[in-house]
Amino acid sequence: MDVPPKNKPQWKDIVTGKKTYELKFLAAKIFLGRAVRTVSADPSPANINDAINNLHALFEKNSAAPTVQTDLKTIFG
């Protein structure tokens, strides 16, 4: 599965903590462990976009990994 574009609402839902998914990709979990807190402390559009950009890049650069593919299906169906 290709990594969906950044304008998909699920990306924003994840980094703002609006929706929580049970993910497998370790790097994403470590990143989100911090990013969700940072965004929740300052939910400015710039902070949200920054978090989305970083998370999207993380998935894109590791898109071949089995755990990333599993997580993409979990998030986007």
Place this chain on the structure above:
Amino acid sequence: MQQDILTSAEVAKFISEGKTLLLAGDEALLGQLPKGKWIGGTIPYFISPEQGGMVSKDKIFVTDISAMASKVEIQAYDQNQLGQVYCDGGESGFSFIIIPAMSEVHSTFAINAPNYKDFGARPLIGWISGVHLDDLGKISPKVVNGESGEVLEKAAIVMHVTLPPGKVIDVGIVNIFEQSAGDTLTFPDDGFSCTDVNVNGVKENFAAYIERNKLDTKLPLVADYYGALVNISFQNVDQNTGEVAFYAPVFSGVRYKHAKAVEDYASAFTTQLQKIGLSDESVVFSCNCILNYLYSGLEGKSTAPFVGPITFGEIAYQLLNQTLVYLQVYDS
């Protein structure tokens, strides 16, 4: 042979055959090996395939990654260069890192890795080298660049590995510890030590809190990173100065809880393995923590399917404590 414990003569033979190796062993043994496609770190503790947990200054633990390495680049990084580690190495691969314990580069990585440019852009796995516990303070942990023969104590050594077509990898962890239902602990600053802690939002001295609540400091603090449980192990509690030291840094803003007691490492480990459900054949490297080895009495015991060095810290993207990390390879 993918992972085994061998004599230096056997390892030298593999090196001369051009194999790509990740090594762990005593400094004297690593220093005598021929140059080639390998990196290594010092440690005399291992989980071996035959004997389980063991201590040896006569053998080297070998992980042969030749079959999954179409190209490798070996590079040393000091603390000022390490921020580039996620940017180097190109696409379609992973990076394997070994850092000498108690060095500047160790503490720099521990505190800053999650903020490095392009964090997680390529998988990063590895370990913190150490020494026999009887040699603590007498000998410094080292890493070795097998390509140049350099033995380093103030730099990390990294092997950037390019995978052959059709192979993909994943990095995972096995952590037997879970958060207890107790107090939520936060810290005012990032660092390897602290005096103050906020207990459910109320500031107090952490050493006094530990004493009053009789916390078992063999059990780590545990943070929940979006479902990944990350431990911070206690190094020392000084009731005179009120200072508490850790083997990995606490981070401000992260909420920690003391770990639940673990009755038996083996059964807790098996439970975690069942939750993960990984296949033995896919694991190409793993390492486990010296504190798990000591506190859980792993000498002579197996942690199948995992074998490997017993380390002064584990790396799966960032520094971890009291955690087993592993690398899996799959056909895509």
